[in-house]
Every structure is written in structure tokens, then in C-alpha cells.
Amino acid sequence: NHKTIQLAHGAGGLLSMNLINEVFLPYFSNESLNRLDDFALLYSDNKKLAFTTDSYVVDPIFFPGGDIGELAIYGTVNDLSMSGGVPLWISVSFIIEEGFPIDDLKIIAQSMKRASDRSNVRIVTGDTKVVPRGACDKIFINTSGIAKVSQKYSISGYNIKAGDQIILSGTIADHGMAVMTSRNNLSFESEICSDLSPLNDLVQCILNICPEVHAFRDPTRGGIGVTLNEFARQSQVGIVIRDNKIPIHENVRGACEVLGIDPYFVANEGKLIAVVPNMYSEKVLDAMRDHPLGKDSAIIGEVVSNHPSTVVITTLLGVKQILDIPAGDQLPRIC
Amino acid sequence: MKYIDEFRNPIHAINILKQIDAIWTKPHMIMEICGGQTHTIMKYGIDQLLAGKVELIHGPGCPVCVTPIESIDNALYIASLPDVIFTSFGDMLRVPGSHNDLLNLRSQGADIRIVYSPLESLQIARKNPDKQVVFFAIGFETTAPGNAMTIFQAKKEGLSNYSVLVSHVLVPPALQYILSAPSNRVQGILAAGHVCTINGWKEYETITQKYHVPIVPTGFEPIDILDGIYKVIKQLESGDSYIDNQYLRSVHKEGNIHAQEIVHQVFDVCDQKWRGLGVIPASGMKIRQEYSDFDAELRFEYKDISSYESSECISSLILQGLKKPSMCAVFAKECTPSHPLGAPMVSGEGVCSAYYKYQRIVGSEKIEVMCDQ
Amino acid sequence: MCLAVPGKVIDIFKENGLSMGRVDYSGTIAKVCLEYVPEIQIGQYAIVHAGFAITILNEELAEYTLSTWEQYDKLKDKQSPDILS
Numbered sequence: 010n011h012k013t014i015q016l017a018h019g020a021g022g023l024l025s026m027n028l029i030n031e032v033f034l035p036y037f038s039n040e041s042l043n044r045l046d047d048f049a050l051l052y053s054d055n056k057k058l059a060f061t062t063d064s065y066v067v068d069p070i071f072f073p074g075g076d077i078g079e080l081a082i083y084g085t086v087n088d089l090s091m092s093g094g095v096p097l098w099i100s101v102s103f104i105i106e107e108g109f110p111i112d113d114l115k116i117i118a119q120s121m122k123r124a125s126d127r128s129n130v131r132i133v134t135g136d137t138k139v140v141p142r143g144a145c146d147k148i149f150i151n152t153s154g155i156a157k158v159s160q161k162y163s164i165s166g167y168n169i170k171a172g173d174q175i176i177l178s179g180t181i182a183d184h185g186m187a188v189m190t191s192r193n194n195l196s197f198e199s200e201i202c203s204d205l206s207p208l209n210d211l212v213q214c215i216l217n218i219c220p221e222v223h224a225f226r227d228p229t230r231g232g233i234g235v236t237l238n239e240f241a242r243q244s245q246v247g248i249v250i251r252d253n254k255i256p257i258h259e260n261v262r263g264a265c266e267v268l269g270i271d272p273y274f275v276a277n278e279g280k281l282i283a284v285v286p287n288m289y290s291e292k293v294l295d296a297m298r299d300h301p302l303g304k305d306s307a308i309i310g311e312v313v314s315n316h317p318s319t320v321v322i323t324t325l326l327g328v329k330q331i332l333d334i335p336a337g338d339q340l341p342r343i344c
Numbered sequence: 345m346k347y348i349d350e351f352r353n354p355i356h357a358i359n360i361l362k363q364i365d366a367i368w369t370k371p372h373m374i375m376e377i378c379g380g381q382t383h384t385i386m387k388y389g390i391d392q393l394l395a396g397k398v399e400l401i402h403g404p405g406c407p408v409c410v411t412p413i414e415s416i417d418n419a420l421y422i423a424s425l426p427d428v429i430f431t432s433f434g435d436m437l438r439v440p441g442s443h444n445d446l447l448n449l450r451s452q453g454a455d456i457r458i459v460y461s462p463l464e465s466l467q468i469a470r471k472n473p474d475k476q477v478v479f480f481a482i483g484f485e486t487t488a489p490g491n492a493m494t495i496f497q498a499k500k501e502g503l504s505n506y507s508v509l510v511s512h513v514l515v516p517p518a519l520q521y522i523l524s525a526p527s528n529r530v531q532g533i534l535a536a537g538h539v540c541t542i543n544g545w546k547e548y549e550t551i552t553q554k555y556h557v558p559i560v561p562t563g564f565e566p567i568d569i570l571d572g573i574y575k576v577i578k579q580l581e582s583g584d585s586y587i588d589n590q591y592l593r594s595v596h597k598e599g600n601i602h603a604q605e606i607v608h609q610v611f612d613v614c615d616q617k618w619r620g621l622g623v624i625p626a627s628g629m630k631i632r633q634e635y636s637d638f639d640a641e642l643r644f645e646y647k648d649i650s651s652y653e654s655s656e657c658i659s660s661l662i663l664q665g666l667k668k669p670s671m672c673a674v675f676a677k678e679c680t681p682s683h684p685l686g687a688p689m690v691s692g693e694g695v696c697s698a699y700y701k702y703q704r705i706v707g708s709e710k711i712e713v714m715c716d717q
Numbered sequence: 718m719c720l721a722v723p724g725k726v727i728d729i730f731k732e733n734g735l736s737m738g739r740v741d742y743s744g745t746i747a748k749v750c751l752e753y754v755p756e757i758q759i760g761q762y763a764i765v766h767a768g769f770a771i772t773i774l775n776e777e778l779a780e781y782t783l784s785t786w787e788q789y790d791k792l793k794d795k796q797s798p799d800i801l802s
Contacts, residue, residue, distance in 0.1 A: 013452070014451070017452055023682050039775055110580075174562050193464075196460050196749075199744065199745040201744070262743065264745040266742065267747060324387065325566070326388050327354065335701075341433075341458060343435060346743075347762055347776075347779055362789065410741075460768055463768055464768070490766070490767050490768065493769070497734075501733065538719035538764075571786070592775065592778035592782055594774065603753040
């Protein structure tokens, strides 16, 4: 119903889904794409590969805990890791605004190199375009990546079964609130740090002790609220989570309270949600807590068969409420 | 978080529900005035905890919902002018005007910025002397002192490129409007805790005597709300009607004198149109003559734009608590948060969006509430 | 209508002639105008709305409210709605 592209179309919520379903799927529709997982699974002479792409337009480009370069590498490494695969190769393409300082570009390139070393992937191809001043906001980066996936895993948002447990690998809303409070530097000086980090090693640790994982997803744009709703719709199951089980840092909660933001829909850049069969959940939880990126892991809820494609949250007072997808990004509010 | 978590402790909820059980004899209709209270009620499911005992009627206390469409259209007109930086609280960006909203206008190139504090607009004005910086000053008594301070400060600093588009509203006149309506069903009131923090609660004494309704200034945490409801029920069961302050840690009788002083210096009370309720006498505030240089309505001669509102939207009935969103034909169909027909569906605190977000009935199958799990 | 959150005042200073403060919300620090609470001291809690402190949180009365609720617990419970699983 919108005639022009809105910011909300890029926020990972309802409008983003409508854009995909109404504009892109009718033209691009094919069996690999239609699954709309974080990655496409591709098969060529009995090899299984995962392939993904993402663009990064964060503002500000340098934020507490990272920068747009690191974000561009880890974002694609994490999407690929959600297939259970081992990320191998990455392409990088830059769109840079005329007048962008080359010293800043060097800092970004160095942090991309560090990030690719840390996730042991190689940047194998790239491209650079420059646009006139004002045609883009400083710098945009797109990265695509390929991972090798073992045949024995079938990890997908369509694979979730009633009875499965939902495990979150740590505190929510760190990245989104780090960016939001650093962008509003007039009234805020917070030391909220982005959780930006590569999840490939954590994923392999989980799969080593539980290859039967049903689904993985890194809850980036739209936070855990959107990811859980995506899972519920893809597998046509109900999901029930408990408000008092969701880990969150105190300073992040403080920022959310002051700005009237619901942390469930705020971006994370170093967290994953694992959906595992009930009998393996304690074993997986222990393994995750032993890993440096999973020390705050928690079982936050379970999959049920009633109210399919709806996520319900049990509030602090024990009442169950629907947790629905917002239209677009949340805006700070005063009332 | 100190002075927050203690007021969300479920143990207190159990104890207060026990108190309510001990004295409750018949169903009661209680209105919570403030959109922030509505948000807490819906987010924690307090209405479901009290189902059958108390019907909570959601009042007009959401400035986004009651700001008249003419103000939105005027804001859109000013924000579209060249060399204008239009600043506003985030809440106002999605509110539908007659033909557009501020967020959509921004995507068409207008310089519209979100501020957390009105003082940030002043800072932007200082930094952009060649631009006209306009602040959209909406809100109730709680927000008025902050908005007034920017006008007071702009005059002191001679910031000639700063102006304010005012759409301020006051609770007591609206409350009288609702209580005096023949169809009124409200028996007791949870008054807005932060409005009373500024203006105190002496203005409500005449109302409680005139309409024989208990009025309880109440906080915004879930246990505050339960405690406020308990205090109203205590009075309703014993036939009393007086003011009983629940929000002791923030509200006292005279309110904040310093804040009131600056508001009286910068603003005058005036008749005000409320979206959905019509004009309510002496229920708004406008900039006084002495500060008229900073009145955006005067600075940008206001072209009379014919304002149009969706006829299907029953927000006037909803804002008076006469209808629930679920009784509206277009609720969660043509009217959704991503495509709002009326303002109560836009603001996070608007009762329709709170209903949509927290309690939308899924098709025919209502999610049955399992309190005891 | 008015989202206002209590935070601890950790610093008081002047800016453009206005009394301002830094308020700590368990780690997130916001700059807040203190013109409407001239008598506030560092270490006290302000209730802040849209960047303005609208009152000093009365800590004794906060404790009083909580203790009232705790006494309800002593009430012989006729029938306790089990909302805590």
C-alpha cells in the first residue's frame, strides 16, 4: 500500500516481509530462494554449499565495540554459520561517497582483515564504486559468502517441531542500543558496547555434541522478536517464551527504559538462537555456556503445537500475551 | 534497576490480588487516564489478571492520539518548507495527517529529526544559524515545562532561528468532559502519576466532589497500577470518593512549583480541539504574547489546509472508553500499526496499538489466558 | 502519556546558563536538565521525562510503599491466586 520505499521496509519487520513477498518473490521465485532462510543451500556433484549476501549501512560507521568493516565480515560469517556450514570465502563490494577520508577506509579495511582472520575466512574477490557527494551516506558495504555444509545436517527454519527447546546464546539488544545511544550524542554518553562477534566456532561446538539441531538463526535486524515469529511461521508451530528468562545487560535495559524501546525487537550482532530437540537441550546449554560467546546462554522457551505461527510471551506476572512483529523500526518515545 | 525492579515484583502482585479478593463484591468500571498506564496494563496483562472483577476503560491520555489533525497537517506543511529543520519526539513521526505523515515526508527529502529532549532542538538551532529550526511541542502537563524552557531559553539567548509549534493538552478538563457525558460508565479514576507530579492533585478535588468518583494518582510500574486499582476498589466498595495518592514517591499535593512557574510564564490556557473528542474549553495551552516571536504558527503563516479524517475510525468512542478496539470493524483489518487509520493505532501507547500488540484476538480462536501456569 | 524513569544523579554542572546533571540508569548516562529540582544533590534519584528532571524521588516514601505491600503478605490468605509458577 506504500507507493515509495520507507525506512521501515529495511527494518526486518512486517514491511520488509511484505516487500519480499510482493515485489521480489514474484520475479525471483525458485526453490532455493523461497525458503527465505539466512542462507541458500546449493548442491553440486554431492557437495552441499551455503551461499548468502548482506549489505551494511550502519550509522555511525564507527560505534562502541566495532565498525562497519567488522560488521560486514561477521554478519555474513554468522549468516553462513546458521546453516551449520564452515564459512570459507567472502566477496566484498564498497559503495563510497566522494570525499570519504581514505584514512577511515584504511581503518575499515584493517578491521575487515582482522575479522576475516578471526573467523578464518578469506576475502577472495571485491569491487569498489564511488558515487557523487550526497548520493550515499559515507560508505555502504555488501558482502557475500560461501560455506561448506556437511550432508548430515538439516538445519532450517522449516525444521522446527513441537516440544523443541529454544536456547538464546546471551544478552539481547547490545548492538542496537550501542548504535542508538552513540548516534544520539547530544543527550547520551553510554558505554553500551556492541556484541559484534563471529559465531562460526560456537556453532561447531554445538553441532559436535548435538548434530540433531533443528534450527539456528542470528537475530540481527528486528531482534529475537522477529526471528521467533519467522520460525513460528516457517514451521507453522506455536512458540511460548518467558519474559523473566531473557538475559539482558543492566545498562542496555536502562537505555531501553529511558527511550521507551522494547529490547525484544532490537538488533543483535553476536547472538544466536538454537532450536533443539528437548532431550538434548541441557547438554547443548552446558556446551554453549562453556564457550566464551555463550556464557550467558539460557533456555528462553519452547515450541508448542497450539496457536501455530504465533509467538506468545509469559509476562513477569504470569499472563500470556501475543508477541507480534512491529511494522518497522522502533522510534524513541516520550509517552 | 533501582526503584524500578522492586515495583515489578510478582510477590507484591499476589499480595495485592489477595487484598482485592478480600474486599471485592461486584464488578467495577475503572478508567486509567494515561497512555503509559494503558501500555503497562497491556504489556503485563493486568486486565486479564482482573478479568471479571474490574473492567479497565482506557482514557484519552496519549498526546499522540489526541493531537488534532490540523496540528499534524500544519507540522507537515512547515516541515516541507526549504531551509527548515523540523524536530520532534519520535512518537509523532508515524501519526497520520490528512494526506501524509512526517516519516513518509522524511523519505521524500524533508529534514526531520528525532529528539529525546527539547533542549536538543535548541542545540541544533545554535549549530545551524542559517536554518529555521522548529520543534513540535506536543504533550500533557508533564512535557509542558520542558517545552516551555526551550522558548524561555531561546528568548534569553536571542535564538531567532528557533520556533515552536505547540499542541498542548490538559487532563482535568478532558476528565470532566468524559465524566459529564450521559453515556459515561466510569466509576473510578487512576490519575496520571507524572501529570500530578508536575501539577499536584488539588485540581482534582473539585472533580471528585462534583462527580463522586474516587481519584487515585497512580504510578506506571505494574504493581503501582494494581495498588492504584486496589485503592479505587476500596473506595467503591465503601461508597467513598476522595483523592488517595498511590504514587507517594513522586506525587505530592502542590506538585512541582518551579515547573508550574515557567509554564505560566510562557503559556496561556486556551480552548483546544482534541482529535476524536472535539473542542474542550480551557483544555489546551498556547504561547503567550510576550513570547510570540517563537510561535511557529505565527512565523510560518498557516495556510488553511482542509483536514480530512477517516470516517471508519471510531477513535472518539474509544478515547472516551465507550468502545474497545476489538469492537471496531476495521481493527486489525484495514487499520493496523503498519497502516493506521486513526492515531490510537499509531502510538505505542495508543489503546488500539496496545490492543493490537498485546492482545489481538487471533482470528476466531482467542488465545485463552493461562494465569496459573 | 509521560514516560519518566528514575535515575541516580552523579554530576551537576551549568550549560548555557541552565542547571544540568548527568543521570545514571544502571550504566547508561543521560544529560538531564535540573532547573525544576534546584535542591537536588548528587547521589539522589531524579525522575526524568524527555530530558528534564520533574521531581526528586522520595526514597523514604518509596520504602514505605514497598513495606505496605510486604505487610499484605502477613494477611491470612483466604484464597491465593497462583500466578507464580
